Amino acid sequence: MKQLYKMKYLLLLVCMFSVLIANAQNKSSISGKLIDESGQPLPGAYIGIMGSSTGTNSDANGNYKLTGIANGSVTLQVKFIGYKDLQRTINLIGDFVANFVMQPESTALTEVVVIGYGSQQKKDHTGSISTVNAKDFQKGSITTPEQLISGKMAGVNVVSNGGSPGSGSVIRIRGGASLSASNDPLIVIDGVPLSNDVIAGAANPLNLINPNDIATFTVLKDAAATAIYGSRASNGVVLITTKKGEEGKPKINFSSQLSVYEVGKKLDVLTAEEFRTYVNTNGNDAQKAMLGSTSTNWQNEVYQTAIGADNNLSIAGSWKQMPYRLSGGYLSQKGVLVTDKLNRSTVALNLSPSFLDKHLKVDLNLKGAFSNTRFANQSAIGAAAAFDPTQSVNVTNQYGNYFEWTTTANGVTTLNPNASRNPVGLLQMKADESKVQRSYGNIQLDYQMPFVAGLRANLNLGYDVSKGEGTVFVPAEAAQSYAVGGVNNEYKQKVNNKVGEFYLNYAKDFKSIKSTINATAGYGYYDFLTTKYLYASHKANGDVVSGSEPSFPFDKPQARLISYYGRFIYSYDSKYTLAGSLRNDGSSKYAPENRWGLFPSLAFTWRINQENFLKSSKSISDLKLRLSYGSTGQQDGIPYYSYLPVYSYSVAAASYQFGNTFYQMSSPAAYDSSIKWEQTDTYNAGIDYGFADNRITGAVDVYYKKTKDLLNNIPIAPGSNFTNEIITNVGNVENKGVEFSINAAAIRNKTTNWDLGFNITYNDNKITNLTAIDNPDYAGAPTGAITGGTGNKIQINSVNYPTNSFYVYKQIYQDGKPVEGLYEDLSGDGVINEKDLYRYKSSNPKVIMGFNTQFTHKKWSVSAVLRANIGNYMYNNLAAGLGVKNNILNPVGYLGNSTTEIYRSNFINNQYQSDYYLQNASFLRMDNLGLTYNVGHVLGADKTANLRINANCQNVFVVTKYNGQDPEIYTGIDNNFYPRPKTFVLGVNLDF
Numbered sequence: 001m002k003q004l005y006k007m008k009y010l011l012l013l014v015c016m017f018s019v020l021i022a023n024a025q026n027k028s029s030i031s032g033k034l035i036d037e038s039g040q041p042l043p044g045a046y047i048g049i050m051g052s053s054t055g056t057n058s059d060a061n062g063n064y065k066l067t068g069i070a071n072g073s074v075t076l077q078v079k080f081i082g083y084k085d086l087q088r089t090i091n092l093i094g095d096f097v098a099n100f101v102m103q104p105e106s107t108a109l110t111e112v113v114v115i116g117y118g119s120q121q122k123k124d125h126t127g128s129i130s131t132v133n134a135k136d137f138q139k140g141s142i143t144t145p146e147q148l149i150s151g152k153m154a155g156v157n158v159v160s161n162g163g164s165p166g167s168g169s170v171i172r173i174r175g176g177a178s179l180s181a182s183n184d185p186l187i188v189i190d191g192v193p194l195s196n197d198v199i200a201g202a203a204n205p206l207n208l209i210n211p212n213d214i215a216t217f218t219v220l221k222d223a224a225a226t227a228i229y230g231s232r233a234s235n236g237v238v239l240i241t242t243k244k245g246e247e248g249k250p251k252i253n254f255s256s257q258l259s260v261y262e263v264g265k266k267l268d269v270l271t272a273e274e275f276r277t278y279v280n281t282n283g284n285d286a287q288k289a290m291l292g293s294t295s296t297n298w299q300n301e302v303y304q305t306a307i308g309a310d311n312n313l314s315i316a317g318s319w320k321q322m323p324y325r326l327s328g329g330y331l332s333q334k335g336v337l338v339t340d341k342l343n344r345s346t347v348a349l350n351l352s353p354s355f356l357d358k359h360l361k362v363d364l365n366l367k368g369a370f371s372n373t374r375f376a377n378q379s380a381i382g383a384a385a386a387f388d389p390t391q392s393v394n395v396t397n398q399y400g401n402y403f404e405w406t407t408t409a410n411g412v413t414t415l416n417p418n419a420s421r422n423p424v425g426l427l428q429m430k431a432d433e434s435k436v437q438r439s440y441g442n443i444q445l446d447y448q449m450p451f452v453a454g455l456r457a458n459l460n461l462g463y464d465v466s467k468g469e470g471t472v473f474v475p476a477e478a479a480q481s482y483a484v485g486g487v488n489n490e491y492k493q494k495v496n497n498k499v500g501e502f503y504l505n506y507a508k509d510f511k512s513i514k515s516t517i518n519a520t521a522g523y524g525y526y527d528f529l530t531t532k533y534l535y536a537s538h539k540a541n542g543d544v545v546s547g548s549e550p551s552f553p554f555d556k557p558q559a560r561l562i563s564y565y566g567r568f569i570y571s572y573d574s575k576y577t578l579a580g581s582l583r584n585d586g587s588s589k590y591a592p593e594n595r596w597g598l599f600p601s602l603a604f605t606w607r608i609n610q611e612n613f614l615k616s617s618k619s620i621s622d623l624k625l626r627l628s629y630g631s632t633g634q635q636d637g638i639p640y641y642s643y644l645p646v647y648s649y650s651v652a653a654a655s656y657q658f659g660n661t662f663y664q665m666s667s668p669a670a671y672d673s674s675i676k677w678e679q680t681d682t683y684n685a686g687i688d689y690g691f692a693d694n695r696i697t698g699a700v701d702v703y704y705k706k707t708k709d710l711l712n713n714i715p716i717a718p719g720s721n722f723t724n725e726i727i728t729n730v731g732n733v734e735n736k737g738v739e740f741s742i743n744a745a746a747i748r749n750k751t752t753n754w755d756l757g758f759n760i761t762y763n764d765n766k767i768t769n770l771t772a773i774d775n776p777d778y779a780g781a782p783t784g785a786i787t788g789g790t791g792n793k794i795q796i797n798s799v800n801y802p803t804n805s806f807y808v809y810k811q812i813y814q815d816g817k818p819v820e821g822l823y824e825d826l827s828g829d830g831v832i833n834e835k836d837l838y839r840y841k842s843s844n845p846k847v848i849m850g851f852n853t854q855f856t857h858k859k860w861s862v863s864a865v866l867r868a869n870i871g872n873y874m875y876n877n878l879a880a881g882l883g884v885k886n887n888i889l890n891p892v893g894y895l896g897n898s899t900t901e902i903y904r905s906n907f908i909n910n911q912y913q914s915d916y917y918l919q920n921a922s923f924l925r926m927d928n929l930g931l932t933y934n935v936g937h938v939l940g941a942d943k944t945a946n947l948r949i950n951a952n953c954q955n956v957f958v959v960t961k962y963n964g965q966d967p968e969i970y971t972g973i974d975n976n977f978y979p980r981p982k983t984f985v986l987g988v989n990l991d992f
Contacts, residue, residue, distance in 0.1 A: 116228035127225025140952035151850030154759035162978030165342035168204025173236030200493035201434030201468035223630020227601030230583035231633035250317035292390035308333035340376035434470030486540025601630030622690030634678035843972020846871030874921035877975035
């Protein structure tokens with residue numbers, strides 16, 4: 001029995017072994033190698049059998065092997081990010097070798113772009129979006145982030161406010177949508193929406209952000225893209241992502257730039273000899289006797305050749321599978337106006353760890369900045385143009401030993417109140433200094449739910465805090481404050497803004513029905529708190545200036561915004577996409593009954609090139625139609641408590657006496673309890689195109705943007721016991737235009753690359769309503785204050801005209817010369833008065849253009865950026881104020897200089913409202929010309945460091961017919977403008 005049992009057991013083993021052999025003979029393996037288009041191995045690519053769970057990834061050398069595959073017909077599928085998917089069907093009857101050569105998808109289409117609360121591949125987005133990466137940024141001396149993209153995007157106009165160190169820029173996306181509220185776009189950095197509020201002591205809040213830390217700029221332009229941000233997106237959205245660490249060995253980067261700044265064009269005023277000749281020819285004996293004995297170029301005295309340095313160091317890599325980047329920067333820059341300087345230190349940290357088998361991704365961003373600034377007294381700019389060039393800078397007197405115009409009456413000599421002050425004294429005897437600290441950042445947790453494929457939760461907690469403080473000191477003997485005993489003031493402000501956002505996102509690909517969905521639903525909480533420490537004005541000796549006690553009713557203005565938002569994107573067959581979003585915002589700036597605003601959007605996209613009739617086209621690589629509508633709101637730029645009845649204390653000097661006690665009275669401020677959201681509706685139609693494997697790409701967009709219920713300042717009837725104006729919802733504004741952009745890789749081979757880009761935007765801006773009831777007699781709301789006269793304004797906002805249209809008299813000419821005081825009687829009533837003022841042109845350009853190019857051959861690279869405006873007009877306030885005879889030979893006891901305009905107009909008295917001073921300020925400006933040489937690997941035996949040397953010239957030249965100092969002043973009023981310097985930059989960049 002025992003032997004029989006052993007034989008049965010042995011027979012069973014033989015049978016089982018035979019079955020295994022048979023099964024093994026019916027299964028095979030597939031192996032091979034994956035390489036890219038240049039023959040290099042592709043590690044990490046996926047190779048699998050369609051319809052099964054069998055799959056693997058290629059190793060570091062691109063090799064792979066699949067085993068245990070049943071013989072028969074099988075289809076291999078190969079996928080790798082950035083490359084086209086491949087499929088191959090084979091009849092497997094044994095071990096098989098299958099090698100693959102993968103071709104890249106077009107970078108322009110597979111590039112991932114940031115959108116609101118997420119990201120998309122560029123080929124899939126439905127809105128009008130423009131992105132600029134670090135390699136395409138403006139180069140050179142860049143102190144504020146927005147300067148990086150100037151001239152780079154269609155529909156985006158970036159105009160610097162002047163040449164002061166760290167001065168900001170005006171950013172306009174498709175024209176301004178408001179009149180009295182803010183026209184600035186919402187700026188979001190790494191998911192933290194920043195406030196547009198001013199930081200005390202900072203020339204520009206954005207100059208506390210180090211441009212060297214920025215990786216990409218993405219601008220959302222139409223409402224389909226911006227509506228997800230609701231009430232803060234009427235003027236577009238700028239999404240900034242900063243540089244982050246990557247897995248791998250640490251990489252160290254050091255860059256250093258040395259910059260030299262020079263005033264490119266000075267004001268065209270009379271020289272000392274021209275001035276003497278004019279006075280001696282036209283002046284009386286008393287005026288001739290006032291002439292000095294020296295020749296002083298006051299502009300040379302107040303301007304200097306300035307030096308700046310910008311150093312940055314960063315280290316990026318991965319520590320135990322946690323990517324990190326740590327960077328620090330130090331900027332030191334002097335201004336071309338004497339005493340102007342900015343020192344800024346910045347630090348940034350990014351950590352991007354993953355946990356729970358990479359289901360939980362954490363993104364920690366911390367940024368900090370400290371700036372120390374001395375602001376030059378910019379009144380010296382106008383004074384340098386107006387001051388008598390025959391006088392000395394210094395004399396012995398009680399005004400700090402600076403020459404000043406005086407007057408004598410009854411044997412007492414005092415400062416002449418009508419004369420300009422000594423420009424050098426204005427600079428040297430005013431110390432306006434500030435210290436500002438700012439920190440912002442966030443932690444973002446993104447959790448991929450393991451129990452529901454495609455579902456993830458995102459929590460974003462952010463902050464933006466700052467503290468600004470400063471002092472303004474003018475000694476008692478300084479002429480600029482002599483009458484009040486000098487100045488010794490201080491100020492302080494703290495800002496504490498908090499952000500809390502949470503959203504769920506579900507993305508699913510339904511291959512069986514060729515559909516994908518992407519749904520997002522979220523909540524946002526935003527708190528804005530500013531603490532103002534209010535101080536009285538002080539004399540230089542510390543005494544309080546009577547009547548300067550603070551009277552602002554709130555020392556801690558605070559606003560809160562709560563939001564609920566959702567978005568749904570459906571795509572079918574990679575051809576058709578339908579997207580919709582909805583955001584409900586509640587703002588504490590409005591009364592409870594008007595607090596909530598609902599902002600929807602709807603968009604449709606058709607990828608035409610994926611249709612059968614174009615899919616095989618070798619010339620058309622991308623063709624996409626975009627259609628969208630959306631609504632956004634506005635709450636920025638208006639007071640925090642505009643719907644509440646507010647009472648303010650009067651100044652101490654206006655107190656009433658009861659007995660022996662003085663009481664400050666309370667006066668009411670105007671308010672509108674029913675104030676509500678300003679709303680902008682936008683319609684957009686666009687086409688994205690690509691040709692020749694996307695060697696040529698671009699977009700064409702047509703848009704219409706209408707703003708209703710404008711948050712607008714309107715006048716109040718006299719006798720109402722309120723201030724002169726009130727903020728309420730009155731008026732409509734519309735912008736419509738066309739954008740076109742094209743980018744081309746003209747040459748692309750192993751040694752030479754030549755890229756070109758061009759964009760052009762036409763925008764037509766018009767006010768369509770300004771009053772609550774139809775009033776054809778209402779001329780409009782004056783705006784655009786000018787220097788000269790009392791309360792003069794040169795612009796007006798009127799129905800059926802562009803915003804900020806000039807409001808002037810029509811000058812009459814004789815023999816090509818303007819006739820002083822003679823204007824056309826446009827009303828026909830025989831009298832020249834305000835009824836004869838007419839609206840002529842606007843400061844808004846009709847067309848803006850940008851052109852950029854970069855040519856690289858082997859180790860050399862040359863780049864250039866040019867910009868142009870067409871149709872913008874400028875009011876030359878400087879010429880209107882100084883270019884008349886009575887400015888030089890005035891009757892009030894001093895001599896003042898003039899622009900050379902005095903020879904052209906021959907005006908004796910000022911003609912501030914004449915259209916003679918309006919000039920076409922269209923221009924072509926070369927922003928940047930750069931040269932880079934890639935030295936290659938240097939340092940050490942292994943030469944691990946890569947060195948690049950670059951040289952740049954900024955503000956290279958300007959071509960314009962405008963005869964003032966600069967044709968690019970956003971307000972359209974040229975007066976006391978801080979000149980943009982011509983800048984020469986030499987820099988080095990080391991990568992370790």
